[in-house]
Amino acid sequence: MKAKSGKSNWSLRSKLGLPALIFVLCLFCFLAGFFGSSLLSQDVDDDRPRSRLLQSASDGTEFDLMSSGENGDASISSIPFQVLSWRPRALYFPKFATAEQCQSIVNMAKPKLRPSTLALRKGETAENTKGIRTSSGVFFSASEDESGILGVIEEKIARATMIPRTHGEAYNILRYEIGQKYNSHYDAFKPSEYGPQKSQRVASFLLYLTDVEEGGETMFPFENGSNMDGTYNYQACVGLKVKPRQGDGLLFYSVFPNGTIDPTSLHGSCPVIKGQKWVATKWIRDQTQDDYS
Missing domain, CATH: 1.20.5 (Single alpha-helices involved in coiled-coils or other helix-helix interfaces)
Incomplete structure (x- = not known):
């Protein structure tokens, strides 16, 4: 065989x-x-439970949604952003608002502009701090805007930051003309310099309302630890620079997650060389604001 x-x-x-x-x-x-x-x-596959799918209207992507809580959303939100820096934590949001929304905010603020002021530290006066901040501005809350545009932007900022609207101060709408600027400073307050604070500014959101032909950048001179050897004069326009473009947003955090101030969050506004710079600033705090409406 x-x-x-x-x-x-x-x-x-x-x-x-x-x-x-x-x-x-x-x-x-x-x-x-x-x-x-x-x-x-x-x-x-036959034994796998069927998923509940939602198709995004923007790009056709399908998402497997979770059941939302009572005050949550039943749909996906998409807000494009770019991380500009981790030191400080700074994010850029292209086309955050429309040109029409931006122009409406400018028109709203223009008749009420006044010279910008500073929060003074112990021993400082308006006279000896003259020239640090040379813009014009006005504070506007969303409740004062009959068009509802500020409220829409405010809600979008809350989604981008994951900090509720009630933690935001009123908008500070600013205009910088040729030669005007804001020397480098911190948005967060050191109690040792400014006295006891009810709450702390943890983040700032800047919405650029116009293009600027030349100059006017938002700058972070200490980005990634640069210029921190003690020789920086708080006026030089150096470091990470963000060029204003109408409708774009810039978010940066002034404190670390543990609540201490991030030294690299020092920032300023470079002098405008050509054109005008309009910006709406939303300061966001770690506590609900008593005057929020």
């Missing part, structure tokens, strides 16, 4: 050739594995 079987196998190999025989065997194994895995996969 063994001799006969060996002779038969030798005869088959002689007719097909060894390479052809190997090919046939490999093809058979592949087909067997393919159909076997397909059947197994089908069995698994």
Whole structure:
């Protein structure tokens, strides 16, 4: 039996050739594995529960949504952003508002502009701090805007920061003309310099309302630890610079997650060289604001 079987196998190999025989065997194994895995996969899929899907209106992507809480959303929100820096934490939001929204805010603020002021530290006066901030501005809350635009932007800022609207101060809408600027400073308050605070500014959101032909950048001179050797004069326009573009937003955090002030969050507004700079600033605090409406 063994001799006969060996002779038969030798005869088959002689007719097909060894390479052809190997090919046939490999093809058979592949087909067997393919159909076997397909059947197994089908069995698994049949037992899997069907997901509840929502199709995004923007790009056709399908999302498997979770059930939202009572004050949550039943849909996906998409707000594009770019991380500009981790030291400080700074994010850029392109086309955060429309040109029409921006122009409406400018028109609203223009008749009420007054010279910008500073929060003074112990020992400072309006006279000895003259020239640090040379813009004009006005404070506007969303409740004062009959058009509702400030409220819409405020809600979008809350979603971008994940900090409720009630933690925001009124908008500070600013205009910088040629030569006007704001020397480098912190938005957060050190109690040792400004006295006890009811709450702390943790983040700032800047909405650029106009393009600026030249100058007017928002700058972070200490970005990634640069210029921190004690020689920086708080006036030089150096470091990370963000060029104002109408409708774009800039978010940066003034404190670390543990609540201490981030030294790299020092920032300023470079002098405008050509054109005008309009910006709406929303300062966001770690506590609900008593005067929020």
